[in-house]
Amino acid sequence: MRNRSLITHLRHIDIAMPNFAEQRRFYTELWGLTETAGDTGVSFLAAKGSPEQYVVRLREDAHKRTDLIAFGAAGADDVDTLTTQLTSQGVQLVHEPKTLDTPGGGYAVRFFDNEGRVVEVSAEVSARRHRKVEAREPVPVRLSHVLMNSPTPKATVAWYITHLGFRLSDTMTLGDRGEIMWFLRCNTFHHSFGIVRGPHAAFHHASFEMRGIDEFMRGTGRMQRLGIERLWGPGRHRAGDNSFSYFLDRAGNTVEYTTELEILDEDTWHPHLFDLRDPTNADQWGTANEMDEFIAAKSHNDVDPGLFTAPPM
Known part of the structure; x- marks a missing residue:
């Protein structure tokens, strides 16, 4: 159903x-x-x-x-x-x-x-008074998307499609390892949520939309100058067509600056399979450092001890 x-x-x-x-x-x-x-x-x-x-x-x-x-x-x-x-x-x-x-x-x-x-x-949550982010201002405009690690990714993707009505936008594969990443949407943005094949259930990354490419690059540069550990980027993904720069927060969670996430036509869109063995599917620009197992393991994160346990607030 x-x-x-x-x-x-x-x-x-x-x-x-x-x-x-x-x-x-x-x-x-x-x-x-x-x-x-x-x-x-x-x-x-x-x-x-x-x-x-x-x-x-x-x-x-x-x-x-x-x-x-x-x-x-x-x-x-x-x-x-x-x-x-x-x-x-x-x-x-x-x-x-x-x-x-x-x-x-x-x-x-x-x-x-x-x-x-x-x-x-x-x-019925009251809207907050906000403002337009100005040109050259390297701060997030909004929360773009969140991805989660899953040891049972196909079942988890099916759960969100079946129970919450999410739609599959694109899937990433890795040769004979098969499908490894699924991008799900709840509106016309290419993805607001996603699932990554991982060794355990855990937070994978949260992504924050910047005003544009210039603000994205300024934010990326600011973090690097501050000595914040950069995992991967800057580059531009194939799935979603968005830019990316990934960093680690102080608890070891992966966070991303992005911009220009693709907006889809619901009437004409069909999901794609993109194989990451083609480097342009990971980074169209070719500017990011090469993704490897060490970098991927950082985003596998720690085992989440809070599963099936409601938070106190």
Whole structure:
């Protein structure tokens, strides 16, 4: 059974870690996000060009984990409809739809995906007053997409298509190793979410959209001058046609600056298979350092200890 998509967009990614102060400083002073709310051991971080109340939530915890991935719906009725569908399909809820007490409020349901990640779908969240990011300003405009590692990737891709109505945009392959990366969309952006074949379930990377190529390159250069470990890039992907520069945050999560992510025509688009043995499928420009097993292993990340365990907030 495939549901009509009730998901409109990606809202935020919430992560926890022991080194909270370092992470907070990384995302605010170095990466370019703005703290809009917070309390002891928690910080809500917005992108300057986004109406979302926050695109990243940091939470101090004894263990590093992904707290949740949050998506938007058009209205409260859609949240209720989705909840009914999920319940009828045997999806385990974290909680029934209820009013949120996070910045901007709203109405949301939370549930576990097939591998135990917590997913939130919300509506009626108040928009944040934001501003246009100016030319040459190297700060994120919005959260672009989030990818997750999965040891059972085909089942996980099928779960998001079946239960949440995501559509497959493109798939990356690696010769006789087969399919290794799946890009999923919930609107006309090429992807807002994706799954990567990995040794265990874990956060793969979060990507932040910059104003344009100049701002993307300025942000990339700023991070390099600050001595932040660069994993891969700058380059330009084939799938999604977006630019990329990948770095590691202070907890070892991979984060990306990107821009110009492809916008698709839903009526004419057909998914492609791109083989990474052709280097132009990984980087059309040919400017990035070569992707190797060492770099890939960094984005495999640590085993997530929070699977099938709801975060405390």
